[in-house]
Amino acid sequence: MxxxxxxxxxxxxxxxxxxxxxxxxxxxxxxxxxxxxxxxxxxxxxxxxxxxxxxxxxxxxxxxxxxxxxxxxxxxxxxxxxxxxxxxxxxxxxxxxxxxxxxxxxxxxxxxxxxxxxxxxxxxxxxxxxxxxxxxxxxxxxxxxxxxxxxxxxxxxxxxxxxxxxxxxxxxxxxxxxxxxxxxxxxxxxxxxxxxxxxxxxxxxxxxxxxxxxxxxxxxxxxxxxxxxxxxxxxxxxxxxxxxxxxxxxxxxxxxxxxxxxxxxxxxxxxxxxxxxxxxxxxxxxxxxxxxxxxxxxxxxxxxxxxxxxxxxxxxxxxxxxxxxxxxxxxxxxxxxxxxxxxxxxxxxxxxxxxxxxxxxxxxxxxxxxxxxxxxxxxxxxxxxxxxxxxxxxxxxxxxxxxxxxxxxxxxxxxxxxxxxxxPEFLQRLIVWLLVHSFYRVKARGYQNIPAEGPAVVVCNHVSFVDPLILMAESRRPIRFVMDHRIFRMPIINFVFRQGRAIPIAPAKEDPAMLEAAYEEVAKTLEAGDLVGIFPEGRITDTGELNPFKGGISRIVERTPVPIVPMALSGLWGSFFSRKDGPAMSKPFRRGLFSKIELHIGEALAPGDATPEALQQRVAALRSRP
Structure with missing residues (x-):
């Protein structure tokens, strides 16, 4: 690294x-x-x-x-x-x-x-x-x-x-x-x-x-x-x-x-x-x-x-x-x-x-x-x-x-x-560190843009099933991720998500009670001065390109106005955990071990400027950086 x-x-x-x-x-x-x-x-x-x-x-x-x-x-x-x-x-x-x-x-x-x-x-x-x-x-x-x-x-x-x-x-x-x-x-x-x-x-x-x-x-x-x-x-x-x-x-x-x-x-x-x-x-x-x-x-x-x-x-x-x-x-x-x-x-x-x-x-x-x-x-x-x-x-x-x-x-x-x-955070961090460092070599830029203390929301594009693990491994502060309840329940890494106090969420038409409980937990987390991580696309990409950002981020900052830190992952498309050419985790070692990936961390946006459209443009710009 x-x-x-x-x-x-x-x-x-x-x-x-x-x-x-x-x-x-x-x-x-x-x-x-x-x-x-x-x-x-x-x-x-x-x-x-x-x-x-x-x-x-x-x-x-x-x-x-x-x-x-x-x-x-x-x-x-x-x-x-x-x-x-x-x-x-x-x-x-x-x-x-x-x-x-x-x-x-x-x-x-x-x-x-x-x-x-x-x-x-x-x-x-x-x-x-x-x-x-x-x-x-x-x-x-x-x-x-x-x-x-x-x-x-x-x-x-x-x-x-x-x-x-x-x-x-x-x-x-x-x-x-x-x-x-x-x-x-x-x-x-x-x-x-x-x-x-x-x-x-x-x-x-x-x-x-x-x-x-x-x-x-x-x-x-x-x-x-x-x-x-x-x-x-x-x-x-x-x-x-x-x-x-x-x-x-x-x-x-x-x-x-x-x-x-x-x-x-x-x-x-x-x-x-x-x-x-x-x-x-x-x-x-x-x-x-x-x-x-x-x-x-x-x-x-x-x-x-x-x-x-x-x-x-x-x-x-x-x-x-x-x-x-x-x-x-x-x-x-x-x-x-x-x-x-x-x-x-x-x-x-x-x-x-x-x-x-x-x-x-x-x-x-x-x-x-x-x-x-x-x-x-x-x-x-x-x-x-x-x-x-x-x-x-x-x-x-x-x-x-x-x-x-x-x-x-x-x-x-x-x-x-x-x-x-x-x-359990010690064991959680060990699993994250071993998983990430067994598969990838991560080059991260912009660490200083993550606030050293105080609440903030981290947003990132969603390329693969291991995106939260990579962000956990690279952040100097613990991040509570909001993630699809099906990913939250995945075998093996479920322990990591539970010990990292991830917040499971479901669409309103599938489980409105879980959706409301998730927003309530996000608000409590930010009020306690911690970091929350979300993937505004709402799902892992099937094409390698950004999906439209949904409006959940607007609801979060309306209730709890905090800085929004944009991030962009690149190099994961085509990896074992991505959906390139079909379902994820179906073609082992198609990228080999120790693949190079990059994480760009941008400057924080004020709550009033963090519309879904503005965030998507910022993340897209970070993805294109050399």
Whole structure:
């Protein structure tokens, strides 16, 4: 699919590049500190405060995410109350002080001091999180939000990779490794402070009365989030990913040391395969989404995470080797299979999270956006703490690390079934995405003409039985289609139409009650601020040409005056689903797979100008565009 916007152009703009750089350096610094500390504990520390390295790793991981659970709500309301760019500058200045504490801890090899710095770095990330995600929709155009999220997430995970590699390399330097790690933390914090100075202003979008009680504010944020079921389930999906991912990331060191029998370098190498996979998946999500929030990728990604998570268990060696390095590991039977599992878990993880992040940013009230992001961070933190608790409990009960990975992959199935049963839109979008992308390559122009919010009626020529599916797949907003009741009841795609809340309609002479009920439902939908889609011809063309537009559109806008957005499909005539040379769906593959089709979206007409004749002329003109 091709889209009009080039996501690489974001990296050339002042409204995105400084934020991206600041976020990258912050994530880089987090992971230099975290990885150096975890490897110090795992490979050089022995028992720390009476705990084994594997258990101490879980304590450190829990301390890092604890501030997100305790203080995200307060951070969210502060982000909504003040200029976000100014707050980011104060946060990055605080990071410099935290880095100095970490440097002292590394220099004197004081684990308690390092754990304090790790907790404070978690607090820094807690305050920064709502700022970075809420500022994206404020600075980016609607068709850039998915691309912006993809760059932020892929950049974050590349920073995690580089930070983990650098932290691992520095801490392994004989004698002076900890001092080098501490110095790197300070340098990165200073660079981040200077990078954030160029972030453009992002003033508050509403008035916020600050509540300094974090616990009542947590409850308030969660009430706001639960007000939109789709957004809340998206947050639950993201949080589950962090349960899954945090458990894998925290156990990489022990997995490599105790299961594979490898060194610090092999741990860093295998961690990099997983993180590269997430970064690739994030960018692939932007490509597959076509610049819009594509929820259909989420169920597909869930399947991939489970399949390759289960295979990781079977690919793990039965007995560890002795101090094996990267070259020796790659020569082992099954090494490439294990690496492929790690990469593909990461790829499907990226495909899973990007649509969900874009969903919660674009479908929530803008004035509450930071608090919704904060509520998401609270859930993320709760799930990450639960992940640490799960790993702690499983290890105490004698489970092996591969078994922990297996159980998490199987739990992913239960979580997916729970979320998708409550919000069928995810499965509906998956079916639409698979149907459309299995048969066609769609080139769409004029996305910006669909209103980003508010009611409107979308009108289009009717060429085939899959026209509604293509428009559903290409629209950044859900569309409730008015369609012939016989098409509505067609097998297989009936599920898509029902979950998309399509409105069945019949001619007055056939079922006048259904006709009146349809017009009533259209009015209610527009009054609720949603999009309605109609095919004014009233039937699928038998000739490939436009049939006369009927007067139903006039009746709709007389009752509810809203903008009318004309669209035109071309390239579908002669396809399997069209009526060329006889009934539709009677001649398989007569056009082959991946046929090229085009969708032209015109500028909206005012209600008073949207007569059937004027609309037909506009759609005909759009059809003839090259």
């Amino acid at each position: 091709t889209i009009e916007h080039n996501p690489f152009s974001l990296l050339k703009t002042r409204r995105f590049l400084p934020l991206f750089t600041t976020q990258f350096l912050g994530a880089f610094n987090d992971n230099v500190l975290k990885q150096a500390l975890l490897l110090l504990i795992t490979f050089q520390g022995g028992e720390v405060m009476g705990l084994s390295p594997a258990l101490m790793v879980q304590v450190a991981s829990g301390l890092f995410v604890l501030p997100m659970f305790l203080f995200s709500a307060s951070a969210g309301q502060i982000a909504d109350a003040f200029d976000k760019a100014r707050l980011i500058r104060w946060v990055k200045l605080a990071e410099v002080g935290i880095a100095l504490i970490a440097a002292a801890g590394f220099f004197f090899k004081q684990v308690p001091l390092l754990l304090t710095a790790l907790f404070l770095m978690g607090l820094h990330s807690t305050v920064f999180g709502p700022l970075k995600y809420a500022i994206l929709p404020q600075h980016l155009h609607p068709d850039e939000v998915v691309g912006g999220n993809a760059w932020v997430e892929s950049g974050t995970f590349v920073a995690i990779l580089l930070g983990s590699i650098l932290g691992g390399l520095l801490i392994a330097v004989p004698g002076t490794g900890p001092a080098w790690a501490g110095g790197a933390c300070v340098v990165l914090a200073i660079c981040g402070f200077f990078a954030c100075q160029a972030i453009p202003s992002a003033p508050p979008l509403g008035t916020v009365k600050l509540n300094w009680n974090p616990f009542t504010e947590i409850a308030q944020n969660m009430r706001i989030a639960r007000g939109n079921r789709t957004v809340f389930m998206g947050m639950m999906g993201i949080s589950w990913f962090w349960f899954y991912g945090a458990m894998m990331l925290s156990q990489f060191g022990p997995f490599v040391k105790d299961v594979i029998g490898g060194s610090e370098h092999l741990s860093t190498f295998l961690l990099s395969t997983f993180i590269i996979g997430i970064a690739l998946g994030s960018l692939l999500a932007e490509r597959a989404s076509g610049g819009k929030v594509e929820l259909g990728l989420v169920p597909l990604a869930s399947i991939g995470m489970t399949v390759f998570g289960v295979d990781l268990y079977f690919a793990s060696p039965a007995t560890p080797h002795a101090g094996i390095e990267v070259a020796g590991f790659l020569a082992l039977p099954g090494a490439w299979r294990l690496m492929a599992d790690l990469v593909l878990i990461g790829v499907f993880g990226g495909l899973y999270t990007i649509p969900l992040y874009a969903l919660i940013q674009t479908r929530c009230e803008p004035a509450y956006r930071s608090r919704i992001v904060a509520a998401n961070n609270i859930l993320n933190a709760g799930f990450m703490v639960a992940s640490a608790g799960y790993a702690f409990f499983a290890l105490h009960q004698g489970a092996t690390i591969p078994e922990m990975f297996l159980y998490a992959a199987l739990m992913n199935v239960a979580v997916a079934v729970f979320i998708y049963s409550l919000v």
